[in-house]
Every structure is written in structure tokens, then in C-alpha cells.
Amino acid sequence: MSLAKTDFKIVVFLGAPGAGKGTQAAGVAQEMHMTHLSSGDLFRQAVERGDELGMKVKSFMERGALVPDEITIQMVLERLEQRGEQRGIILDGFPRNLAQAESLDKALSAGPYENVDVAVYISVEQPELIKRLSSRWLCRQCQTPYNYDGSKGAVSACAKCGGELYQRPDDAMETVLKRLEVYFRDTVPVIEYYKQRGTLAEVDGGGDVEDITARIVKAIGDSK
Ligand code: AP5
Numbered sequence: 125m126s127l128a129k130t131d132f133k134i135v136v137f138l139g140a141p142g143a144g145k146g147t148q149a150a151g152v153a154q155e156m157h158m159t160h161l162s163s164g165d166l167f168r169q170a171v172e173r174g175d176e177l178g179m180k181v182k183s184f185m186e187r188g189a190l191v192p193d194e195i196t197i198q199m200v201l202e203r204l205e206q207r208g209e210q211r212g213i214i215l216d217g218f219p220r221n222l223a224q225a226e227s228l229d230k231a232l233s234a235g236p237y238e239n240v241d242v243a244v245y246i247s248v249e250q251p252e253l254i255k256r257l258s259s260r261w262l263c264r265q266c267q268t269p270y271n272y273d274g275s276k277g278a279v280s281a282c283a284k285c286g287g288e289l290y291q292r293p294d295d296a297m298e299t300v301l302k303r304l305e306v307y308f309r310d311t312v313p314v315i316e317y318y319k320q321r322g323t324l325a326e327v328d329g330g331g332d333v334e335d336i337t338a339r340i341v342k343a344i345g346d347s348k
Pocket residue numbers: 139140141142143144145146147148163164165167184185186188189190191192196216217218219220224256257259260261269270271294303329330331332333336
């Protein structure tokens with residue numbers, strides 16, 4: 125089955141580390157029958173496998189730096205070509221600088237979908253970002269995130285699959301501050317890039333996860 129352009133939406137999620145891009149992309153993708161493509165997850169899976177890509181990207185991720193564009197752009201664009209028959213795709217964590225945004229536009233304009241339909245900017249204040257990242261634990265098997273601030277006894281296993289819970293190495297405070305610095309320098313200009321193209325939808329990323337999901341679903345539905 126081939127999909128006409130109007131049937132398929134290309135959605136970009138923008139936001140600082142800890143804004144809830146991954147959490148929301150998973151929920152919105154399920155609700156709207158879209159594919160969730162996370163550049164960070166793809167890199168973490170490669171690091172876990174210890175393959176060539178993983179060895180190339182590990183040191184960048186560990187110090188909170190961006191992986192070089194030539195690696196990232198090729199990886200994401202290859203995945204975009206395998207989009208399947210869902211109603212759209214959510215790009216979580218890509219593009220993250222202007223070069224990536226321009227490469228994405230160029231690649232899309234050469235195919236049937238032409239452009240990004242909506243860039244959802246999930247905005248959250250910095251103290252909340254730091255609180256979320258410093259208390260984040262993840263299931264090593266199914267990647268479900270949990271918030272644990274140390275006040276409720278020992279960390280237990282994943283409630284969904286029983287997998288071991290762990291903290292991301294780049295959630296150490298020093299690396300979180302570096303990631304925020306990179307975000308303000310390289311990714312904030314991407315928000316302006318989509319604003320100028322009339323495709324930006326800013327969504328308040330504070331409050332209950334389900335309420336935020338509803339705001340994002342509405343923003344995507346309202347896009348052309
Ligand atoms: P990536 O994995 O993309 O990390 P990030 O952008 O720093 O984002 P996070 O995953 O930390 O946060 P999030 O916004 O997804 O929030 P989440 O939903 O998890 O990138 C990691 C690294 O990979 C980069 O540093 C770079 O090295 C490399 N990389 C990736 N993409 C790249 C690219 N395009 N170019 C170059 N390099 C790239 O939520 C965070 C926590 O908050 C969770 O514990 C969650 O449970 C909790 N939470 C979520 N929502 C709420 C809420 N409403 N209330 C309370 N808690 C909440």
C-alpha cells in the first residue's frame with residue numbers, strides 16, 4: 125500500500141534533555157499509529173551491541189556532546205526510508221542543529237512527502253529538567269522510564285517486564301549540564317528555524333504525562 129502525502133505526517137519533537145520527548149513520542153505514536161524514531165535510542169542500542177556504530181558514538185554520548193552530523197544524518201535518513209505503513213513518523217531528538225534540519229528538508233523534498241508537517245516544541249523550565257534527569261531510571265530490557273529520587277527505599281525491577289533498572293551514564297550531573305549547554309547553543313536555533321517556516325507548535329511540557337500527550341495530539345491534528 126502506498127500512502128498519499130495527506131495520509132502521512134512527518135513530525136519532529138524538539139525540547140531540552142528531560143523535556144519528555146521520548147515519553148511523549150512513545151505515547152503519541154501509539155495513539156496516532158505513527159512510528160517513533162529516536163536517534164538517541166538508536167545510538168544507545170548500537171553502544172549496547174558494541175558494534176562499529178556504537179564504538180564510534182560512545183565517547184560523544186558519554187561526554188554529552190552531539191554525535192558528528194555525517195554519522196547522525198546518514199543513520200536517520202536510512203531509517204526514514206524504511207518507514208512502513210503507519211500514519212506518520214515522529215522524529216525524537218533529530219534534527220538537533222541547523223545542518224541536520226537543512227539535510228532533513230533536502231532529503232524530504234526529494235521524496236513524496238516534501239517537508240516536515242509540524243515541529244512540536246515541548247517546553248519545560250530548567251530546574252524541572254534537572255530534577256527529572258537526576259531521578260530517571262530505565263529498564264534495560266524494554267526502556268520504560270521511572271522517576272526515583274531515593275526517598276522510597278531500594279530501586280526495584282521494571283513493573284512491566286521485570287527487567288533490571290539502570291541510570292544513563294549521561295544523566296550524571298556534570299554531563300547533564302554539558303547537554304543543556306549544547307542544547308541552548310545548537311538546538312534552540314532549530315526552534316526558530318521551524319517557527320520561520322510556520323510549522324512550529326509550542327506545547328507546555330509541564331504537568332501530567334497524559335495531559336501533555338493530549339496537547340500534542342491536538343497540535344499534530346491541527347497541523348495542515
Ligand atoms: P537523547 O537520547 O535524544 O537524549 P536527550 O535529548 O538529552 O533527551 P532525553 O532522552 O534525556 O530526554 P527526553 O526529552 O526524551 O525526556 P524523557 O521522556 O526521557 O540523546 C542522547 C545523546 O545521543 C545526545 O547527548 C547525543 O550524544 C546523541 N544524539 C542523539 N540524537 C542526536 C542527534 N540528532 N545529533 C547528534 N547527536 C545525537 O523524560 C526524562 C525523564 O522525565 C524520565 O524519567 C521521564 O519519566 C520523566 N518525565 C517525562 N515526562 C514527565 C512529566 N510530565 N512529569 C514528570 N516526569 C516526567
